[in-house]
Amino acid sequence: MDPRKPTAAMRRRHNLIAAWRGVEDGPLMDLPTLRVGDLATQIVAKAGLANRVKLEDILAAWQEIVGTILFRLTRPDTFERGVLTVRLLQPTAHHALMQEKVKILRRLQEKLPDAKIKDVRFRHG
Numbered sequence: 001m002d003p004r005k006p007t008a009a010m011r012r013r014h015n016l017i018a019a020w021r022g023v024e025d026g027p028l029m030d031l032p033t034l035r036v037g038d039l040a041t042q043i044v045a046k047a048g049l050a051n052r053v054k055l056e057d058i059l060a061a062w063q064e065i066v067g068t069i070l071f072r073l074t075r076p077d078t079f080e081r082g083v084l085t086v087r088l089l090q091p092t093a094h095h096a097l098m099q100e101k102v103k104i105l106r107r108l109q110e111k112l113p114d115a116k117i118k119d120v121r122f123r124h125g
Contacts, residue, residue, distance in 0.1 A: 054115045055079045058108065065107045070096060074122075082118035084108070087125055094122050 006014070018024070055076060063071040073093040078085045088094050097104065101120060108117045 054112070057112055057115060058084060058117075061108070061111050065104060065111065066097070066100075077123070079115070079117075082116050084117055084120045086120060086122050088122055089124075091124070094124065097122055 055078070058076045058079060062074070062076055066074065070093055073089045074097065075087050076084055077087045086097070088097070105117065105120050108115070108120070
């Protein structure tokens with residue numbers, strides 16, 4: 001048997017709903033009402049939006065990390081399992097970023113430690 005007891009507010013709610021439905025007073029629902037704020041983190045995690053939020057943070061920091069010229073030619077595309085995939089417009093941007101990959105990764109890790117970025121990969125397209 002559940003040790004939880006219904007509160008006075010829960011009893012009033014139950015009686016009001018039973019009267020509104022026009023049915024006999026049945027067993028009292030003793031489960032607590034959940035608020036949306038309590039469920040928000042679970043909803044974000046199940047929908048896979050946590051990585052999207054991190055990608056938005058990465059995008060905001062990207063221009064400062066790579067500079068204005070490379071920012072125009074690149075965009076962070078996906079962030080999954082600690083791997084950031086960056087889309088490139090030109091092969092010259094790929095070459096420049098590969099030369100600076102270690103430095104870029106270190107700057108990303110310093111600027112966004114909560115994102116836990118393990119690697120950066122570059123793709124044309």
